[in-house]
Amino acid sequence: MKIDDQTRKEILAHARQSEPQESCGFVISIADGLYYFPCNNVADDPVNYFEISPDEFIQAEGLGRIVALVHSHPDSEHALGLPYLSTADRECQLRTGLDFWLVVSGEIRCFRAIPPLLGRKFENNKQDCRNILLDCYALSGIELPDHSTYEFNWFESANLYEEGLIRCGFEKLPFDETPQLGDVVLIKVGADVANHAGVYLGEQMMIHHSESRLSARVPYDGFWLNATHSIWRHSQWQKLHFTAILNDLQINRSSLK
Numbered sequence: 628m629k630i631d632d633q634t635r636k637e638i639l640a641h642a643r644q645s646e647p648q649e650s651c652g653f654v655i656s657i658a659d660g661l662y663y664f665p666c667n668n669v670a671d672d673p674v675n676y677f678e679i680s681p682d683e684f685i686q687a688e689g690l691g692r693i694v695a696l697v698h699s700h701p702d703s704e705h706a707l708g709l710p711y712l713s714t715a716d717r718e719c720q721l722r723t724g725l726d727f728w729l730v731v732s733g734e735i736r737c738f739r740a741i742p743p744l745l746g747r748k749f750e751n752n753k754q755d756c757r758n759i760l761l762d763c764y765a766l767s768g769i770e771l772p773d774h775s776t777y778e779f780n781w782f783e784s785a786n787l788y789e790e791g792l793i794r795c796g797f798e799k800l801p802f803d804e805t806p807q808l809g810d811v812v813l814i815k816v817g818a819d820v821a822n823h824a825g826v827y828l829g830e831q832m833m834i835h836h837s838e839s840r841l842s843a844r845v846p847y848d849g850f851w852l853n854a855t856h857s858i859w860r861h862s863q864w865q866k867l868h869f870t871a872i873l874n875d876l877q878i879n880r881s882s883l884k
Contacts, residue, residue, distance in 0.1 A: 717874050811825075
């Protein structure tokens with residue numbers, strides 16, 4: 628969503644006024660546009676966390692449709708503010724189902740609400756291997772420009788994965804280069820072209836979503852390693868924040884205990 632100048636100024640001003648504490652509030656859609664509703668941070672440790680009171684949440688809901696929940700990660704004397712959603716942030720996003728707008732280093736980063744990465748039911752064009760890839764990168768700080776739809780058997784007449792990765796700024800790695808966290812693994816299963824994908828998580832693990840199965844974190848060995856077509860890395864790899872993927876997976880693991 629495009630942020631208008633007035634809303635942007637109000638959000639950034641509130642974040643500056645709140646330092647060294649985290650600011651928080653809501654962006655609300657009303658009749659004449661967007662409205663920023665600043666809230667008080669009532670967390671026990673407002674320098675490192677944020678919490679909005681139920682009363683202010685209800686008040687915001689009464690003003691219009693909540694578009695996003697906003698909070699900040701202020702810079703401190705010891706470190707720069709995290710430019711991605713922390714585990715606590717991601718837990719809150721999953722509970723509320725809201726887009727999160729994060730203020731960090733004088734900028735607003737938008738993170739759309741996506742379902743947990745693990746345990747998704749397969750649905751072509753909605754929850755499939757491509758969507759796992761897109762959502763992993765959205766959590767890591769970049770929305771890949773791919774909104775296409777396709778028939779499930781596209782690989783019988785096209786080479787969409789390689790074409791799409793090139794279009795979205797990825798480069799194929801040399802065959803002997805070791806994959807790194809966040810790299811895309813293209814896999815060829817019963818086809819002449821790459822027709823499946825996963826995201827490498829490090830330590831010989833990847834996340835992917837196979838047809839008729841739940842999305843899963845699996846060892847990158849055996850069948851998947853042998854069926855690997857190629858490994859791809861985004862041109863902005865060094866600027867992305869793949870720890871956000873691991874944060875989401877940690878929440879999933881905790882919920883299963």
